[in-house]
Amino acid sequence: MPPMQPRKISPTTVIIAITLFIFVSCSLMNSFYKIITNRLNDNSWDVYIFTQNWPASVCLSWEEKQKGNACFGAANKTSWTVHGIWPTKLGTIGPSFCNMSLPFYPEGIYSIKDELNEVWSPIEKHRKSNVFWKHEWEKHGTCADTMPMYPFEYSYFNQGIKWSRQYNLTTVLSNAGINPGKIYNVSTVWSAVKDAYGKNPHIVCFTDTASKSSYIMEIRICFSKTFELVDCDGIKLQTRWDHRRKQSGGGNFTDCSPNQLVEYPLTSPFPPPGTVQPPEDVFILDVLKAIQLLSWATS
């Protein structure tokens, strides 16, 4: 039997195929280009999210994230501190890194450094405060284009100090009888903040994967571009822990589980309560020993 002849492809088919391929690739590249440039240029936003966090909970989540993670002493602070001011487009995250020609100058906030250390200090120990502030500035501050421009960086950080004093969550919660070291229904906490400010806040929890305990970690309140308090409705949830979070059923107001009481922890013990110590990696050690023995025996 003669070998099968491959089917003849006519030159016209080849030309049509190539043309189609080029056409499709070009339009694909074009749409990618558009998406990317849009991403780069669209720095529009709707509200400032002002996020304050409870240091002990932030520390717990940091320690749980990876073995060996430690916190600064600030983790045991007994008042709420600032995480950041984030210009945000409703329904999306960001914009972020809006103007790379505005690098962070430590000198720009030198005069308010002590106050920043008091109310806007890093909790996670891999960061120096300058690195934390640099990140918040470059990612969010450069988008905060309704802050007074001269001096822009100073205005941004000073706004955080002002708001943390004006919207003191430690006081608001304690006035409502909500105190560290106890557990609460998150709706009680939410209502306390709502009653104090008259606008809908947003509450973020950290849930320990091992113990399944939930901790109140962040409270966000929102401001218009002209610095009036507004409802946080419509902001999209996201924190660094987003990837392990499920939608809670708490609507737009919280990601904390409505079916579970949440802890407002007093301090951040180390190791965190839910930590499961992994067993020694005996198997790997055995393999290594065997290899060592082998190489000794064969050398």
Ligand SMILES: *[C@@H]1O[C@H](CO)[C@@H](O)[C@H](O)[C@H]1NC(C)=O
């Ligand atoms: C916070 O205080 C607790 C209890 O006193 C202590 O075990 C823990 O090490 C402290 N954490 C930090 C980060 O200083």
Ligand SMILES: *[C@@H]1O[C@H](CO)[C@@H](O)[C@H](O)[C@H]1NC(C)=O
């Ligand atoms: C970025 O900042 C520089 C320096 O202040 C300014 O001249 C420029 O207009 C800004 N660019 C954008 C896109 O806002």
Ligand SMILES: *[C@@H]1O[C@H](CO)[C@@H](O)[C@H](O)[C@H]1NC(C)=O
């Ligand atoms: C908020 O109030 C608490 C308790 O009165 C106080 O210790 C803390 O310094 C205040 N925070 C700010 C930023 O003023």
Ligand SMILES: *[C@@H]1O[C@H](CO)[C@@H](O)[C@H](O)[C@H]1NC(C)=O
């Ligand atoms: C969240 O808020 C947006 C805008 O206000 C609304 O359209 C949406 O239905 C809300 N989602 C939930 C789950 O409540």
Ligand SMILES: *[C@@H]1O[C@H](CO)[C@@H](O)[C@H](O)[C@H]1NC(C)=O
């Ligand atoms: C918290 O309170 C809300 C509203 O009163 C209620 O629907 C919910 O079941 C409570 N959650 C828990 C865990 O008690």
